[in-house]
Amino acid sequence: MYDQDEHLDNLLRHIELVRDYCTLLGKRLIKQGRHEFGQLLIARGHTHDATKFYGIEWDYLHRGPDTPHDELELAIKQHVRTNSHHPEFHGGIIHMPEVDVAEMVCDWYARGTEFGTNLRDWITDTAIGRYKIDLEGKQYAWINNFVDMLLRDPFSKKVKAEKAAI
Numbered sequence: 811m812y813d814q815d816e817h818l819d820n821l822l823r824h825i826e827l828v829r830d831y832c833t834l835l836g837k838r839l840i841k842q843g844r845h846e847f848g849q850l851l852i853a854r855g856h857t858h859d860a861t862k863f864y865g866i867e868w869d870y871l872h873r874g875p876d877t878p879h880d881e882l883e884l885a886i887k888q889h890v891r892t893n894s895h896h897p898e899f900h901g902g903i904i905h906m907p908e909v910d911v912a913e914m915v916c917d918w919y920a921r922g923t924e925f926g927t928n929l930r931d932w933i934t935d936t937a938i939g940r941y942k943i944d945l946e947g948k949q950y951a952w953i954n955n956f957v958d959m960l961l962r963d964p965f966s967k968k969v970k971a972e973k974a975a976i
Contacts, residue, residue: 812874820872821862827920828913829855831960835916838959851912854895858913861892903941903949911949915956929957 812820832855839848862871870877870885890896895913897903906914918937922929933953937943943950 811876812872817873820874821859824872824920824924825859825862827923828858828916831855831916831919832858832913835912835956835960838962839912847909847912850909851916854909854913855916858895858917859889859893861889897941903943904947906949908952911952912956915953915960919957919960929961933957 811817832851836848836850836852836855839851861867865888866881866885867889870881871889873882890898893899894906894910895917897906897914900906900910903911918932919929921927922932938945943953
């Protein structure tokens with residue numbers, strides 16, 4: 811298990827990444843005219859995973875590879891059932907409102923950044939099956955829209971436009 815400093819650094823890094831991605835997505839939503847939604851998402855990014863500073867979540871989440879499996883599972887169960895950006899909170903992704911889906915996507919993106927995994931691949935290979943995501947449902951459409959907005963690279967668009975002008 812990580813020592814106290816490593817544990818705190820690991821947790822803060824995750825929360826800061828989610829906050830940054832909620833801010834990025836929120837600003838892009840605001841530019842689309844979704845002012846209240848974007849502002850709400852940005853605000854939620856600032857309170858994301860606050861429960862991890864207390865109780866069993868503090869004791870076992872973000873503690874490293876040597877964390878006892880049984881305790882880790884209990885901490886995860888506690889976390890996903892008390893934080894609305896997790897499908898388990900709602901009894902399934904199909905019941906999640908759009909703002910929870912947006913925060914969830916930012917959380918997934920942060921975890922992918924931390925573990926060096928591709929967000930789109932993880933959704934296709936893992937999330938769809940794990941969360942029984944209906945590929946025709948509105949939640950899946952929201953997920954795809956938020957992923958597209960997060961992964962949009964304005965620099966590459968500028969480069970493509972400049973190449974096309976040549």
